[in-house]
Amino acid sequence: xxxxxxxxxxxxxxxxxxxxxxxxxxxxxxxxxxxxxxxxxxxxxxxxxxxxxxxxxxxxxxxxxxxxxxxxxxxxxxxxxxxxxxxxxxxxxxxxxxxxxxxxxxxxxxxxxxxxxxxxxxxxxxxxxxxxxxxxxxxxxxxxxxxxxxxxxxxxxxxxxxxxxxxxxxxxxxxxxxxxxxxxxxxxxxxxxxxxxxxxxxxxxxxxxxxxxxxxxxxxxxxxxxxxxxxxxxxxxxxxxxxxxxxxxxxxxxxxxxxxxxxxxxxxxxxxxxxxxxxxxxxxxxxxxxxxxxxxxxxxxxxxxxxxxxxxxxxxxxxxxxxxxxxxxxxxxxxxxxxxxxxxxxxxxxxxxxxxxxxxxxxxxxxxxxxxxxxxxxxxxxxxxxxxx
Amino acid sequence: xxxxxxxxxxxxxxxxxxxxxxxxxxxxxxxxxxxxxxxxxxxxxxxxxxxxxxxxxxxxxxxxxxxxxxxxxxxxxxxxxxxxxxxxxxxxxxxxxxxxxxxxxxxxxxxxxxxxxxxxxxxxxxxxxxxxxxxxxxxxxxxxxxxxxxxxxxxxxxxxxxxxxxxxxxxxxxxxxxxxxxxxxxxxxxxxxxxxxxxxxxxxxxxxxxxxxxxxxxxxxxxxxxxxxxxxxxxxxxxxxxxxxxxxxxxxxxxxxxxxxxxxxxxxxxxxxxxxxxxxxxxxxx
Numbered sequence: 001x002x003x004x005x006x007x008x009x010x011x012x013x014x015x016x017x018x019x020x021x022x023x024x025x026x027x028x029x030x031x032x033x034x035x036x037x038x039x040x041x042x043x044x045x046x047x048x049x050x051x052x053x054x055x056x057x058x059x060x061x062x063x064x065x066x067x068x069x070x071x072x073x074x075x076x077x078x079x080x081x082x083x084x085x086x087x088x089x090x091x092x093x094x095x096x097x098x099x100x101x102x103x104x105x106x107x108x109x110x111x112x113x114x115x116x117x118x119x120x121x122x123x124x125x126x127x128x129x130x131x132x133x134x135x136x137x138x139x140x141x142x143x144x145x146x147x148x149x150x151x152x153x154x155x156x157x158x159x160x161x162x163x164x165x166x167x168x169x170x171x172x173x174x175x176x177x178x179x180x181x182x183x184x185x186x187x188x189x190x191x192x193x194x195x196x197x198x199x200x201x202x203x204x205x206x207x208x209x210x211x212x213x214x215x216x217x218x219x220x221x222x223x224x225x226x227x228x229x230x231x232x233x234x235x236x237x238x239x240x241x242x243x244x245x246x247x248x249x250x251x252x253x254x255x256x257x258x259x260x261x262x263x264x265x266x267x268x269x270x271x272x273x274x275x276x277x278x279x280x281x282x283x284x285x286x287x288x289x290x291x292x293x294x295x296x297x298x299x300x301x302x303x304x305x306x307x308x309x310x311x312x313x314x315x316x317x318x319x320x321x322x323x324x325x326x327x328x329x330x331x332x333x334x335x336x337x338x339x340x341x342x343x344x345x346x347x348x349x350x351x352x353x354x355x356x357x358x359x360x361x362x363x364x365x366x367x368x369x370x371x372x373x374x375x376x377x378x379x380x381x382x383x384x385x386x387x388x389x
Numbered sequence: 390x391x392x393x394x395x396x397x398x399x400x401x402x403x404x405x406x407x408x409x410x411x412x413x414x415x416x417x418x419x420x421x422x423x424x425x426x427x428x429x430x431x432x433x434x435x436x437x438x439x440x441x442x443x444x445x446x447x448x449x450x451x452x453x454x455x456x457x458x459x460x461x462x463x464x465x466x467x468x469x470x471x472x473x474x475x476x477x478x479x480x481x482x483x484x485x486x487x488x489x490x491x492x493x494x495x496x497x498x499x500x501x502x503x504x505x506x507x508x509x510x511x512x513x514x515x516x517x518x519x520x521x522x523x524x525x526x527x528x529x530x531x532x533x534x535x536x537x538x539x540x541x542x543x544x545x546x547x548x549x550x551x552x553x554x555x556x557x558x559x560x561x562x563x564x565x566x567x568x569x570x571x572x573x574x575x576x577x578x579x580x581x582x583x584x585x586x587x588x589x590x591x592x593x594x595x596x597x598x599x600x601x602x603x604x605x606x607x608x609x610x611x612x613x614x615x616x617x618x619x620x621x622x623x624x625x626x627x628x629x630x631x632x633x634x635x636x637x638x639x640x641x642x643x644x645x646x647x648x649x650x651x652x653x654x655x656x657x658x659x660x661x662x663x664x665x666x667x668x669x670x671x672x673x674x675x
Contacts, residue, residue, distance in 0.1 A: 037494075037497060038497075038502065038603075039502060039601060039603050041497065041501070041502040041503070042502070042503050195646045196647070198650035203396075203400055203598065203638075203639070205396040205597075206393065206396065206638075206639045206640070206642035206643035207642060207643075207646065209392055209396065209643055210646070212523075227504075227599070229504060229506055230504070230597075230599050233506075233596070234597075236514065237525050237527065238516070238523070239523070257503075258503065258504070261503075261504075261506055262506065263506065263508070
């Protein structure tokens with residue numbers, strides 16, 4: 001009797017997975033993995049809010065299928081991301097994995113996407129190499145070399161000859177340094193020194209002192225959002241602004257989510273980035289207003305738009321495949337997709353599955369008593385220069 | 390060069406104020422309290438909330454940060470720590486690391502996990518050029534406050550009656566009790582003052598070190614290095630160790646940025662190989 005029971009349960013276990021894909025037909029499940037706690041909490045909060053907003057605006061039914069979000073927290077720890085992704089694929093039978101707040105989290109999950117043939121929509125992580133780790137990865141965020149190279153070329157065009165670079169010593173930071181330097185030098189600029197700051201860095205003082213002593217025309221900075229404020233404050237405190245050294249950075253440093261808390265020290269900082277909450281145009285105005293209304297006046301930052309666009313990519317792919325596509329069909333549908341995003345026109349590169357978007361040059365200014373990154377120039381349709389055409 | 394020395398000194402002083410409480414509990418009371426950084430964080434957050442949300446002036450918020458952290462320290466000592474004094478080191482580690490995680494989650498829940506920026510009075514952002522040395526007002530303030538504190542602490546431990554009782558209670562609690570010293574009271578007061586100082590350090594350091602819920606974990610290693618390198622005799626050891634570490638860290642990042650974060654660990658290894666008991670160890674110390 002006992003053996004019979006065991007055999008029956010074994011049989012059930014074997015049949016189980018075979019049956020459930022059919023059951024999963026009714027709902028199109030998206031496994032959303034975000035750092036909802038831990039140091040990158042703000043990324044998770046912004047993306048989750050944007051995903052909710054998108055579904056509220058576009059409905060939760062596409063091509064006859066109900067879309068269901070399964071949100072999981074990985075606290076920014078790669079082991080957890082991988083485990084959660086595995087559970088979502090095996091137990092919940094999700095059709096798409098999305099989210100991924102940091103580069104290591106996306107890299108840890110890539111093999112699962114490949115093996116399970118489940119599309120993986122990267123909504124935040126920005127290191128170039130990610131999309132090459134699995135043919136099932138699509139990115140709707142930004143690519144570090146895309147913005148850094150744009151900044152390099154622009155800087156050289158401003159009559160700035162000598163630059164010291166300071167980046168945080170991890171994947172995106174090194175990408176940023178490499179591509180800024182490459183384009184700046186190609187345009188005739190001189191790099192005096194390239195400093196890398198440890199990720200868990202208590203104090204920028206020694207690095208800034210080096211900048212002060214080197215007396216460059218400008219200092220180029222990339223830090224993950226959150227550390228930018230400390231950097232800019234110490235930059236001012238050390239009197240570097242008064243000694244005629246210009247501060248140029250990537251958009252992460254003057255993150256919209258934190259800009260007001262960072263204070264007036266940020267005024268005049270020039271950055272290159274894919275999105276500003278002050279981006280002109282009706283699409284963005286509508287997005288910002290709806291986002292603020294739904295989230296007790298929280299200002300959307302670039303992460304929110306990356307998440308919003310990620311949902312757009314998924315919805316469009318479901319429509320294109322009439323709600324019947326498997327992982328491979330969904331990825332095929334996403335390749336080459338283009339739409340008008342709050343950040344402007346954007347497109348998924350059909351070949352690299354990475355993002356092609358306009359990169360904007362912005363300056364921090366005061367508007368209606370609040371600090372914003374105000375756009376003053378743009379470079380259209382920038383692709384990831386680190387990948388062959 | 391001298392500017393680096395100055396920055397390093399400010400950084401070291403900050404480390405000292407935050408770590409000196411740990412040096413007493415760990416070095417003298419023989420309690421491994423990995424949650425020490427949580428008290429520093431508490432001080433930082435108290436200041437951030439007072440200054441940014443309630444509009445309390447920065448200089449009024451500093452003593453309040455001390456008092457608040459000291460009170461938290463006192464309550465936890467009386468209710469929780471008192472049970473682990475006599476337990477094994479492993480249990481103390483597990484207990485205090487648990488406290489750290491609870492503190493981190495608690496702060497994330499209450500305030501959020503983003504970086505906090507304390508609004509400072511404008512004059513603290515000034516900068517002076519003295520004999521070619523560029524001196525920041527805020528760092529000058531840190532050196533001043535922490536220097537005075539170091540002096541007061543040294544005198545309190547070495548010269549006062551309370552200091553003598555503390556040293557006696559640490560050396561031999563049984564005999565100290567026999568002599569009529571309220572050992573528990575002395576320990577509780579010491580723990581509270583140590584926590585309060587950590588809180589003050591956290592409040593002063595938020596501007597330079599940053600303040601977010603991972604603070605206790607991020608700086609735990611630095612505090613432990615200060616205590617290990619400094620040794621457990623009085624306040625001089627941790628002070629010298631903290632300043633040494635501060636200067637070495639800043640100078641290392643300036644002159645050899647590619648080794649940046651590694652310098653202080655190398656320094657610690659060298660010093661501990663040379664003097665395993667720390668720089669200033671008392672004879673027969675634990």
